Amino acid sequence: MRVLLVGGGGREHALALGLAGDPAVEALFAAPGNPGIAAVAQLREVTPTDPAAVAALAVEVAADLVVIGPEAPLVAGVADAVRAKGIAVFGPSAEAARLEGSKTFAKDVMTAAGVPTARAYTCEDAAAVVRALDEFGAPYVVKDDGLAAGKGVVVTDDRAAAERHAAECGRVVIEEYLSGPEVSLFVVTDGEAAVPLLPAQDFKRVGDGDTGPNTGGMGAYAPLPWAPPNLVDDVMRDVVHPTLAELRRRGTPFAGLLYVGLAITPSGPRVIEFNARFGDPETQVVLALLETPLGGLLHAAATGTLGAHPPLRWRDGAAVTVVVAADGYPAGPRTGDVITGADRAGIIHAGTRRDADGTLRSAGGRVLCGTATGPDLAAARDAAYELVRDVELAGAHHRTDIAAAAVDGRITIPG
Numbered sequence: 001m002r003v004l005l006v007g008g009g010g011r012e013h014a015l016a017l018g019l020a021g022d023p024a025v026e027a028l029f030a031a032p033g034n035p036g037i038a039a040v041a042q043l044r045e046v047t048p049t050d051p052a053a054v055a056a057l058a059v060e061v062a063a064d065l066v067v068i069g070p071e072a073p074l075v076a077g078v079a080d081a082v083r084a085k086g087i088a089v090f091g092p093s094a095e096a097a098r099l100e101g102s103k104t105f106a107k108d109v110m111t112a113a114g115v116p117t118a119r120a121y122t123c124e125d126a127a128a129v130v131r132a133l134d135e136f137g138a139p140y141v142v143k144d145d146g147l148a149a150g151k152g153v154v155v156t157d158d159r160a161a162a163e164r165h166a167a168e169c170g171r172v173v174i175e176e177y178l179s180g181p182e183v184s185l186f187v188v189t190d191g192e193a194a195v196p197l198l199p200a201q202d203f204k205r206v207g208d209g210d211t212g213p214n215t216g217g218m219g220a221y222a223p224l225p226w227a228p229p230n231l232v233d234d235v236m237r238d239v240v241h242p243t244l245a246e247l248r249r250r251g252t253p254f255a256g257l258l259y260v261g262l263a264i265t266p267s268g269p270r271v272i273e274f275n276a277r278f279g280d281p282e283t284q285v286v287l288a289l290l291e292t293p294l295g296g297l298l299h300a301a302a303t304g305t306l307g308a309h310p311p312l313r314w315r316d317g318a319a320v321t322v323v324v325a326a327d328g329y330p331a332g333p334r335t336g337d338v339i340t341g342a343d344r345a346g347i348i349h350a351g352t353r354r355d356a357d358g359t360l361r362s363a364g365g366r367v368l369c370g371t372a373t374g375p376d377l378a379a380a381r382d383a384a385y386e387l388v389r390d391v392e393l394a395g396a397h398h399r400t401d402i403a404a405a406a407v408d409g410r411i412t413i414p415g
């Protein structure tokens, strides 16, 4: 199987490692890729959000499967353009990707499908914003309606800040605050059959103790020792299958990766958001534990044969990833700084580039992550932090508490 992977962040580096490790994958191309991916794939230049360009590249490299990592190409219709060439693609159509591309669309689908989620209003003017904030009270949850790379959401007790964010965004979704630990559940689907991966937890806030602004994600771990035993079965029954059925009913089946972001509240799991692709950085830990060959799994989802795929196999133990972010991230990350100590197994590149002389430099807000497995969560956590300790990058910062509460048994479900 010849595979073209679209994207160039940490998620795509993790996907590339998984695909390269699948004996059925005889050639792996990545576009645009990054210096970490370059070690396991041939890199090609492409604008990932240009449907015609990606489709042409897929034809040029004679791809049997195209795997689309980030959301922006999906929302732009890249999967549709590749499929139109008769090439199998892992990633939903632009129509189905609206599940991520529009919070209003996602709420509409959830309501129609009876999926448990926060009550919400879409607000287009200041008066509607005031009404919604009054109804729900603090903490206030205000979300930009469009794609914002995980950074368009403000959760705050500060009423003025909530109103300011709403005014800046224009069209927003304001919703009820959900309390309880968060879970990211990835589901591989061909539109009908659906296979859950291991639940993971990520860390959205920039600072230790969940302080500071939201980011794209500062670390993750899997599995979740504190998760209720029926969690995955319940979410498949109450969330995933009804959502897939509703999208089939609308004539826009969702095939690819359905990311279900949940809060485990006192009344059970509630959907915080859907994404239409693998989450970053949870992918790094989930795929580190997946023993089943990745290429075959994604190909089955892309070709409508997932129902016949054998059950997934997982490695024992746990995985932890810790993101190293650039000075100034998330507000205004500084790029171009020299990185040393990063050319090692377990370092996943996210925002890096390499000079002609081989020097590695920062090229994004989230620069890289240290990803490690271990016989248990504590061991995986120690190993991930050991990787990060050896990386040198001026001004870089990382959270020091990734997976700490889970290791210490401090995560509880309220109620």
Ligand code: AMP
Pocket: 118, 141, 143, 150, 151, 152, 153, 155, 175, 176, 177, 178, 179, 182, 204, 214, 261, 272, 273
């Ligand atoms: P989203 O982009 O919708 O995932 O939101 C980013 C983060 O904001 C989530 O991971 C949560 O930590 C937080 N968040 C979003 N919606 C809610 C909600 N209704 N209640 C509590 N926290 C939320």
